[in-house]
Amino acid sequence: MLTAVDHVQLAAPPGSEPALRDYYVDVLGMTEIPKPPALAARGGCWFRAGAVQLHLGIDPDFRPAKKAHPGLRVVDIEAYAARLAAGGGSVTWDTALPGHRRFYSEDPVGNRLEFLEPCLRVCGPGS
Numbered sequence: 001m002l003t004a005v006d007h008v009q010l011a012a013p014p015g016s017e018p019a020l021r022d023y024y025v026d027v028l029g030m031t032e033i034p035k036p037p038a039l040a041a042r043g044g045c046w047f048r049a050g051a052v053q054l055h056l057g058i059d060p061d062f063r064p065a066k067k068a069h070p071g072l073r074v075v076d077i078e079a080y081a082a083r084l085a086a087g088g089g090s091v092t093w094d095t096a097l098p099g100h101r102r103f104y105s106e107d108p109v110g111n112r113l114e115f116l117e118p119c120l121r122v123c124g125p126g127s
Contacts, residue, residue, distance in 0.1 A: 007046075007053035008070040010111045013062040017045050019108040020056050027087030030054070064110030077101045077117040084115075099123060 012020055024030045030047035034040070043058035052072065074080045081091045081103055093103045101123060102116035 004051075007055050009055040009057050010065060010070070010107070011059040011062050012044060012056045012109045012111075014043065014058050014060060016058075016109050017043065017056075020045055023087070023089070023108045024054065024056075027084060027089055029083070062109070064106070065112055066110070067112065069104075069112035069114050071114040071116055074115050074117050077103070077115065080115060095123070 021032060024045075024047040025032055028047075028049070030049040030052075033046045033048045033053070035044070035046055044056050046053065046055045048054075054070065081093075084105055085091050089105045091103050091105055093101075097116065100116045100118055102114060105113050105115065107113060
């Protein structure tokens with residue numbers, strides 16, 4: 001029986017760890033968590049915010065995930081979008097999911113990320 005998602009792994013190109021750390025820690029506000037020594041030798045980095053974990057693994061044949069993506073719930077999505085934009089991230093709003101405000105962005109290596117917040121009232125443009 002499945003009980004939870006433990007983590008989501010995204011790929012990244014060799015040598016991208018400094019840019020990933022800057023983005024996931026400084027822009028998104030996550031905390032880097034240490035990888036076990038046997039896995040640390042492979043490169044990459046792991047991040048956590050509360051119960052959410054994102055692992056970035058190094059792939060020598062890296063291609064960014066342009067469709068597949070984690071959906072990350074946030075609180076105060078307007079402020080979060082402003083924080084991301086101030087840190088140099090892209091913010092592309094999407095209104096297609098009923099009951100939610102959401103936007104898409106990309107990490108420094110081009111992986112797609114979705115940020116969403118359930119609406120407390122009817123969602124609409126500019127709500």
